[in-house]
Amino acid sequence: MTLATMKRGALLAAGIASLLASPALAEVTVLGWPGGPEEVALRAAADTYNAKSDVAEKDKVELLFFNRDGFWDKLQADLAAGSKAFDLNLLATYSIGRYAPFMEPVELSGEAKAVYGDSVLSTMQYEGKQYGVPTDLSLHFMYFRKDLIDTLMKDDAAKAKYAEISEKYLGKKLEPKAPDEWSWDDYAATALYFTQAVNPDSPTRYGTVLQLKNLLFNIMIWQSVPRAYGANWMDDSGKITVNSDAYRKGLEIYKLLYDNGATPRDSLSYEFAEANAAFASGQVAAMLQWNAAAGDLTSKEKSPAVAEVTDTVAPPAGPEGRFTHIHGLGFGLNKNAENKEGAAQFLKWLSSKEAALIYAKNNGAPALTPEVVAEVAEARPDLVKLGEFAGKYGYVMNGGTSAKALSVYELQAKEFTGYWSGQQSIDDALANTEKGMAELLK
Amino acid sequence: MMTGGGLSAAGHVDIRHGHATWAPGAANPAGLAMFKTCQMQIGSMTKAQQRPLVQEFRLLATPVVVFLLVFLGFPAIVNLIYSVSEVSFETLRQPELSGFKNFAAVWSDGAFWQASWFSFRFGLLTAVLECALGLFLAIFLSPLIERRSWLMAILMLPLMVAPALVGLMYRLVLHEFVGPVPYYLWTYFGASLSFLGPGSAFWTLVVVETLQWTPFALLLFYMAYQAIPSEIAEASAMDGARSHHRLWYIELPLMLPTIVVALLIRFIDGFRVFDNVYVLTGSGPGGSTASLSIYIYEAFFKQGAIGKAVAASVILFVVSFAVLYGLNFIASRRKGANR
Numbered sequence: 001m002t003l004a005t006m007k008r009g010a011l012l013a014a015g016i017a018s019l020l021a022s023p024a025l026a027e028v029t030v031l032g033w034p035g036g037p038e039e040v041a042l043r044a045a046a047d048t049y050n051a052k053s054d055v056a057e058k059d060k061v062e063l064l065f066f067n068r069d070g071f072w073d074k075l076q077a078d079l080a081a082g083s084k085a086f087d088l089n090l091l092a093t094y095s096i097g098r099y100a101p102f103m104e105p106v107e108l109s110g111e112a113k114a115v116y117g118d119s120v121l122s123t124m125q126y127e128g129k130q131y132g133v134p135t136d137l138s139l140h141f142m143y144f145r146k147d148l149i150d151t152l153m154k155d156d157a158a159k160a161k162y163a164e165i166s167e168k169y170l171g172k173k174l175e176p177k178a179p180d181e182w183s184w185d186d187y188a189a190t191a192l193y194f195t196q197a198v199n200p201d202s203p204t205r206y207g208t209v210l211q212l213k214n215l216l217f218n219i220m221i222w223q224s225v226p227r228a229y230g231a232n233w234m235d236d237s238g239k240i241t242v243n244s245d246a247y248r249k250g251l252e253i254y255k256l257l258y259d260n261g262a263t264p265r266d267s268l269s270y271e272f273a274e275a276n277a278a279f280a281s282g283q284v285a286a287m288l289q290w291n292a293a294a295g296d297l298t299s300k301e302k303s304p305a306v307a308e309v310t311d312t313v314a315p316p317a318g319p320e321g322r323f324t325h326i327h328g329l330g331f332g333l334n335k336n337a338e339n340k341e342g343a344a345q346f347l348k349w350l351s352s353k354e355a356a357l358i359y360a361k362n363n364g365a366p367a368l369t370p371e372v373v374a375e376v377a378e379a380r381p382d383l384v385k386l387g388e389f390a391g392k393y394g395y396v397m398n399g400g401t402s403a404k405a406l407s408v409y410e411l412q413a414k415e416f417t418g419y420w421s422g423q424q425s426i427d428d429a430l431a432n433t434e435k436g437m438a439e440l441l442k
Numbered sequence: 443m444m445t446g447g448g449l450s451a452a453g454h455v456d457i458r459h460g461h462a463t464w465a466p467g468a469a470n471p472a473g474l475a476m477f478k479t480c481q482m483q484i485g486s487m488t489k490a491q492q493r494p495l496v497q498e499f500r501l502l503a504t505p506v507v508v509f510l511l512v513f514l515g516f517p518a519i520v521n522l523i524y525s526v527s528e529v530s531f532e533t534l535r536q537p538e539l540s541g542f543k544n545f546a547a548v549w550s551d552g553a554f555w556q557a558s559w560f561s562f563r564f565g566l567l568t569a570v571l572e573c574a575l576g577l578f579l580a581i582f583l584s585p586l587i588e589r590r591s592w593l594m595a596i597l598m599l600p601l602m603v604a605p606a607l608v609g610l611m612y613r614l615v616l617h618e619f620v621g622p623v624p625y626y627l628w629t630y631f632g633a634s635l636s637f638l639g640p641g642s643a644f645w646t647l648v649v650v651e652t653l654q655w656t657p658f659a660l661l662l663f664y665m666a667y668q669a670i671p672s673e674i675a676e677a678s679a680m681d682g683a684r685s686h687h688r689l690w691y692i693e694l695p696l697m698l699p700t701i702v703v704a705l706l707i708r709f710i711d712g713f714r715v716f717d718n719v720y721v722l723t724g725s726g727p728g729g730s731t732a733s734l735s736i737y738i739y740e741a742f743f744k745q746g747a748i749g750k751a752v753a754a755s756v757i758l759f760v761v762s763f764a765v766l767y768g769l770n771f772i773a774s775r776r777k778g779a780n781r
Contacts (some may be wrong), residue, residue: 421727421728
């Protein structure tokens, strides 16, 4: 064997050894939300943390991602099976109660309250205990075409047509208003006005696009309508209160828009992506959508037809006020974690101002207090609105973090889409929901 | 060593599975004595050899049996226990027996019957459509495929796509603002059709499933069609049979076993459909496109009703077993009657 061959062999062996050894260095495994801005942000935060000189080799962070499809179900099965494959795992407001039995409460850094504020920290609390660090917040914006609304507001003939349509379909004459002053009736009237099936002169085919697929996330978007009329899942005594005028009003507004063609006929199979595609086509005047869509819908590359004329406000108001559903994504501690100490140390750092700013600068969507968000406002103007809307209009339904919260959303999705599609009456939909929720939340 | 049948001068000797039988031809005592001796030798040889054969069989079958016990037997037993228990994700290891409450809950659940009816209709309709189309194409395209066999590879392409991806693809294809189908319908006819609305979703799903799986039926039928001996066709032509007579009285009866098998396989596949339906419409508005598989999945994961979901799967298993056993029973009786 020549010296050169031996050298090549040694190099190869060293290469293989280093490849095999590198994963073993990372001792804190974090199961993240894959394939989106959350992954990019988490990677940046983990890289910063791992580069710190005071973080021991055994406490360095390794990230683990699998598919988004069925993520929560797989996580449920893993946690229930006592998996030790990850020390920290993703957590959502609506699933804390479901996963809490398999997790442990966590301790945040001293800065956490000043960075996030109480209402945002509460999205990661269950039965008074903090179960996670709220890294990303989701809420809803009303996306609208400002060019169309401006034209409507300036044109007297259009205003007269608007009044005529609102009287015919809503039973009252309404005048066009700026979207930031809309009530849900104004939204409905505007949606009908910009629908060609109702107003053949409309510049858009549809006034709005509703996400009516039988899917729990679509109910989260819709429920800000009944909430503005005073709806809640249950009262303080635990009595289920969905069979109410507020829920009825919210359901009827959507039904009115669907039946009159103000939203595509296939909206019953629409969710996030389909609604975005419809709005981006330039054939929709306004829609209620997750804040996560803002980047795409205002990007000239991704939505050339609407990017420059799209604006956002908080969802419309009702008699009881203006509301947006909020829920957080965050990270919590697996009860069966093998390196609890190292994991807790990373979580503490993740809730600090330094980590929050890194996360925000790298595509994450943390809801930060006005003082903290000011430091990234230039790079991330959307986070200013996110923090503002969360603080002013954010709500979580009573029972919205319970162990059966996801099942409640599933139930509502099934029953309410049954009503919107004409398969059952509103009375049956509400009665079935009330009965099912009483069983789930007893 | 004789391992099959054979003829002797003294008569017909048939040996099957180590047993020898004597069918006397002409009377021949010497031959009979010789045969008896042979019979004794063969008998003693096979018995001696049978033991190791049985041992070898047991040894070789052990891995399969262990595999089946671990991967099918264990989950089946756990399923049976969960189906009569009060169980949640927190109590997976300590289920509490609760009698037949889960079965009663499933039986009285309207959604279960709705899902069963969906699965049955979907399975039956898609099986019939796929087999009818596959049969037509197999016979119609047969001369073409014989000359250009690469056509078969192209026709098989839909089978290469995962059903979930097919669902995803049609979500885009049928989307009013993204898909080509609605685009051309709007451009040329000013029509905005609802493909996935409450009235049309079922038929759209049937078409999507049929388009993907017809090639499977085509493949089976083409192979069966090719296996028909050309002599039969030539003989029938000599007898003056026309092509439609040949098809109806000769080719289709010869292909019948393949047609029945294809129908059965496609019905089972359609009945248990999950991926493409779930991706395309979820369980549909009001659960209108929930198949039985989707019902079980949603009960298990979405509602956390583990006992109910497992009870539904046990009912499905029992019904499937009964149907398959019944079909097998009918088939063996027919086989017996034909002998």
